[in-house]
Amino acid sequence: MTLAIDCQNLVKTYPGKPPVEAVRGIDFQVKVGECFGVLGPNGAGKTTTIEILEGLLPATSGTASILGMDWRANASKIRERIGVSLQETQLSDRLTVGETLRLFRSFYSSGITPDEAMRRVSLEAKENSWIKTLSGGQKQRLAVATALVGDPELIFLDEPTTGLDPTSRRQLWEIIESFKAQNRTVMLTTHYMEEAERLCDRVAVFDAGKIIAEGSPQKLIQSLGANHVIEFSVGDSSDGKSVDWIERLPSVSQVQVDEDNIRITADYLHEVLPGLVAGLEREKISLTGLSTREATLEDVFVNLTGKHLSDGT
Structure with a gap:
């Protein structure tokens, strides 16, 4: 398999008077082992697209293949092979870092150990710390660790560094680069151009429910x-x-x-x-x-x- 994601004429329309066309027939592919970035202002359709790919929303029409499978027929298998880190992951303040990762690890039939997940995001020293005592950067790293604990082949990261200081942001960049170095696939939404230029092999620019440009950051810059x-x-x-x-x-x-x-x-x-x-x-x-x-x-x-x-x- 060479494609981690394959979208064909994807459409999402919300009922109303008039109906709202959030996604208006988009096509794109993400290769195994690459980091694919999604850029776009609020209301461009990028969040709706990501939620369809994550299995949170059904498409109105079109197809979205994840690791060669369709959500309608293979939902359980897909969930075992992907990881998701939302922009604001709400974790229980009354659990420790170790307890949180052991809980998330129990959701998967196989994966890495909670200790390994903590090591990958450099939170070993915080194993017995309550969530409410963590800094913003530590909470974001823990959110990524909950997505990694199932040892996914494909990970979705929704603006993972929003609101972080430069040091915390670069720590997360290193985690993402380490994951990609294992020939794993990353789909990343971001509002930071420097982040997209450093991490992404290719990016798609969304506007008004369509993809208006796609290519490597260097190629898109050269297009100017x-x-x-x-x-x-x-x-x-x-x-x-x-x-x-x-x-x-x-x-x-x-x-x-x-x-x-x-x-x-x-x-x-x-x-x-x-x-x-x-x-x-x-x-x-x-x-x-x-x-x-x-x-x-x-x-x-x-x-x-x-x-x-x-x-x-």
Whole structure:
């Protein structure tokens, strides 16, 4: 088997007046051993899609094969071979870390020991600690451990690092990379572009119930047609003044204007910046801030959807 997930024309419609089309006929495949990322704003259909794949929701139409099996015919077998870590896993405050993992291990006919699960997420020292005494990062690592204790072939991680400090986030990244190194498969939803670029072999960008782009992070960034981003803001005295001339500067691939903020994608900074500064002075447009950086997945997302992933709209 080479595919861990195979979705064909997946549709989910909620009844109503009018009906709500949450997922509108999507197709994608996830290969065994890869980390597949799902990006999209709230309401894009990504959570509904994930819940169908996890067996929590039935699809209205289409098919979703998990490890070569269908939920309608092989639900018990699929549950034995997958792990799920929700964005906010509610665990009992009155259980210890060890008791929690022994409970979750009892749900599976086979798997790793609770001690091994604790070792994989570096929680051995917390075995006898109550859940309520754990930090946010420790709770998230424990949630991942509950998904690992059944020794799954495929794991679903729904925004596993949301709200964590940078150190805790990187600890979870290392856990995910270690799992993937065993030729296991990860399906990851995230709002962090750096996370997707580091962990994911491929990503799918969801918007309005459809997949609007799919590929490796590097390929999607290259699709912008430029390697660098110049962002600058202008003062109120610049209102109403045209910036069409920026598009004609050497090396410029695209210009996006958002009120007083302007974003330029370009191949070579040294070809753009002199002409940009001279043009702003010539047009008497006051510059209030300027920064340059390499293009990222966030720029791809803004280019495709017209909004930032962090907007939540």
